[in-house]
Structure formats: C-alpha cells, structure tokens
Amino acid sequence: MLGVLLLAGTLLPGCGSDRPDPADRPDPADRPDPASTVTGPPPALWTFCPEAGRSPCAELGGPSVGPVGRPLEPREPTASPATTPFATLQLNLCNSGLAACYAERNNGRVVAEASEAITVLRPQIVTLNEVCRDDVVTGLYPAMVRNFLGDQVFWAFQPTADRADPSRAYRCLNGEAYGIAILGRVRAAAWSGLSVFNGRFPQQGDGPDELRVWLCVAAVDNYYACTTHLTFSSTAMALRQCRRLLEVEVPAMRAEVGSAAPALVAGDLNLRDDGTPAVRDCVPAGHRHRGDGNVQHLITTDDVTLGPTRRYPMRHTDHNGWYVTIRP
Template identity: 30%
Template sequence: MIHFTAARLRALVLVLSASAALLVSPTAASATAHTPGSSHASHEAHGSHAASAHGHRDDRAFSLLQMNVCSSGYAGCYARTEYPKVLDEVVERVQAHRVDAVTLNEACSADVAEIAARTGYRYRFATVIYRGAPLDCKTPTGRGVFGNAVLTKDAIRAGEDAAYSAFSGVEERRWLCVTTARRVNVCTSHLSTDGEAADSTNSVQCSELSAVLAARGRQTIFAGDVNRHASCAPEGMWTLTDDAATQSPGIQHVYGNLASPEVTVEPATYTDHDAVLVRARLRH
C-alpha cells in the first residue's frame, strides 16, 4: 500500500488539475464559441446597435412634401377628392416619407388640424379672403375656412403671413412662412392664375414673393403652386419644379438655399396636382 505525505498529496492534486485543464480547456473554448445561445445573443446586441444607428435622426437631412389638395368644395377639381380620401392620401404620404415639413395649398383649416392631429405635426394656417371675407369650405361643411398651411415635425418658433399688394378676381393671395426649432424657414404660397406677362398680377406677386424669401436668409425652403413656369426664386436660391408631373406640370415650384436638393414627383389620386417631394441637406 502506497502512503503519501500531505505535501506529496497536494503536489499530486496540482499536477492532475493542470493535466485536466490542458485536456478540457480547448474543448470547452470550442463549445463556447459555437454555442447557439451565445452566438444569437451576440447577433441581437449587434442588431440592436445597428437599429439605433439607423433610427437616429440625421440632423442635417431635411425633407418636404408639397401638395395642392383642391379641397374648398367650390373648384372644378373637387369631384375627384372623394372626401375624406384626399385627407387620407396626405396623411399616408406624410407617414410614408416621414418628411420634416408639409406645405398645402387650397386647404381647409379644420382639415389641416385633422392632418396635424393624425400625424403629430405642428402647423400654421393662413386664411385666404374671398369676396372680402373668409371662405367657408363646403361639401361637406364644417371643415373650416379656405387657405394655405405649413406643417412641421419640429416645433414652430414663429410664423408670419401677409397678402400680396395685388390680386386678380375675387380671391386674395397670401404667403405664409414659419421658423422651426431647427431654425429652418418653411414658406408656401398660391399665386394668381392670370398668366406670366410682365404686368400681370401673378408677376407682381412673384416679385413680392422673391423679396419675402430673400429676407428670410439662410436655411429657407419654399414650396407652393405658383401658377407659372418661370421661377420666382431670389438670387442665391435654387429652383425645382414638378415638370415630371402628369397633372398640370411645371407650376408647383420649390425654392431654397439648402444643400444637395433632389426632387421626386409622385402621382396623386384625389387632387388635380401631383405631389412633390424634396430632400436636401441643411447648411451648418
């Protein structure tokens, strides 16, 4: 019978432990590297990080949706709006593109409020005077008064609107501008339809609009139905149009001094103008 002293027993235990580590450790390491649970957990963490990166808002990106929704209830295009489908179309486009701003022409105040409520956007509305008074929208009634609107994803810090010095017929024409929390000026307008002659009312309004936009300074974007093909953009601003539209092409314009502008025209079903989507970059 073999007898071990306490010291020899401790030494033997150490040797056996080291040998076991050499034999078992590679197998254990390999099992850990290929354990499905371990691999899946690593993938989820990476995926979560990527989603966070993609979900983070690009502070310099800016997008805008322009639509003339022809929803007063009086104009000849109204039969195509199939109310409230025209509102649904606006909301669906806003949500699909997640734009930073929306400019609407020929809109109704209560409809704009509903669009804002459904999308979570802020808005300002400019009432257009018709025959000396606000025009109540009809068919159906209860939709507020006729005018133009700007909606923004960001908070609105200031807003201003005013009538042009001249208008033709019985409908006043106005411009509307807001300044957002990102210090971006977003403007819209709907000009008269009497042509582009140098002495026309439309040309007078075009000149005044140019001055309004020039005074806004950096980070300004305008979109609206200007009822003309020649640009009203002041010096230093680019011009994009809906030339590619299938309905009334070339008369919805976008002007701005943001960087890298790109325009896309999308067919609209429930109004007589196609939708205009612009993406650009803010200048910091």
C-alpha cells in the same frame, strides 16, 4: 399689412405683406403695436393678424412637446438642416368643394390620401394649398405627430381673403375657412421656438379669384418654411406675387429673426418652367429651384443642396405630390 411675430415668448414687430416694395418703404412709425394684434388663448392656439380687422388671421397650433413661446434655458448650438438631411412635401388638395377638380376627383377622399402620403414619405415639412382648416388640424397634423413622436411638431394655417370683404376668410363649401398651411417637425434637441409671418399680397389678380396670401414659419435656428398659392388669373400677376414673397417678405423675415438658417418656399405658383413668364424669372440670385414639370415648385436658399425628387401619385386631386429631399 403687417404680420405679427411670436418668438420664444417675446412679442416683436412683424413683417406682413404691407411691407413695401424696396422702392417705396413707409415710415416704421406707421407700424401698429404688435401686442394689439395678437389674439387667442395660448398655449393651445395662437393667432397672428397681419392687419387687425382688415385681413384674415393665421393660426398656429402645437407643437407636440413644450408650449410655443416658453423661454428656454441656454443650450449648445445643434445641427441645422444644412447638416442634417430632411425632406419636404408639397400638396395641392383641391378640397374647397367649389373647384371642378373636387367633383371630378376628390369628393371628400383626398385628406385620407394625403395623410397616407405623409405617413409613407415622412417629410419634415409639408406645404399645403387648397385646404380647409380642419383638413390641416384634425386630418393631417396627427399623421405628422405619429411620424415624429417626442419631437416638436406644429401646424400653421392662413385663410385666403374673400374678395367681397377682405377682412373675412374665403370659405370652403362646408363653411370652414379655406387657404394654405404648413406642417413641420423640429428635433426636440434642436428646438429654439417658432416665429410666424403672414400676409395678403398687395398685388392681386382680377375676376372671381380669392385674394391670395402667403404664410411662413421660422423654426428658429433650424429653417424658414413658407408656402403660397399664387393667382391663376394672370401669369404676370403670379410673377409679381412670387417676387414679392422671395425678394421682399422672406429677406425681411430672416433679418427680423436674425437666424442664418436655410429658407425654403414651396407651393402651387401657377408658373411653369417653360412659361412666359417662367418660374425662373422669380428665382433670386443665391437660390436653388426644383419644379415638378408643372406649377408646383420648391425654391431654397443656396446654403443647402437639393437631392433626389419624386412625384408622388395622388388620385383624388389634380396635382401629384411634389417631394424633394434636402441634404448637406
């Protein structure tokens, strides 16, 4: 599967999850024309289809000031997160309506709780797992906008794929697409555009599990932010998916965009610090890691320093929020 990239108004070849493992790369001529796989009515909404007609598309909305893709006038370089402290918040909301944790804890109350967490903690990046599309667009994105009025604020959503028909999005009980998402903020003075990368893992677990996906947004010259929710059916398979994202997809994305900005991956990896395999088996050389003591983790390139962390109590999901500060 090939992701599709939108970068400052120019369509470029993407890097989705059909990018091969290093030992088995296809001929670049096999890539589809990216212009044929971008749909949607800009500037309000963009869609990114890693494999047109065969895998669910990602969506990108916002930012709050200036349309994505608009050519920008040349500007002087500005500070990046490497010199400007910021924070990330990882949330698994258990909001499909199908999992046992929904009836046990949630019952429709978690989105308001998550919005409050965003308002209180003011993270610049929020990574979201087990969410329905409208949870992101109408429930949580407005909290980010309120926190950072006048700055560029965006949302991106990637549905997981239905095992019965991988071209379709897996659905929440309410019928909405179900998946993963990223909320982000870029200071207005540092804005250089957005690029989206997305795909379905070629490695998948067995059983009733939905087909797992990954999503990255490059806030050009500022940061690369990625999220995923790895399979629960096999820790060995979760490790393969994790390595695929960190060792193949993220480096390919950084090479494609050409920015030396820091990169981070946050999500429910279904790998533990003390497991076999352990999450450390997925952390490449030259990266830093902070885990919540369970299955939620943040992995970053080592050009940033990870500061204080915090487990943020969440009553209406089975995962507390995982808040990590990043500093010079």
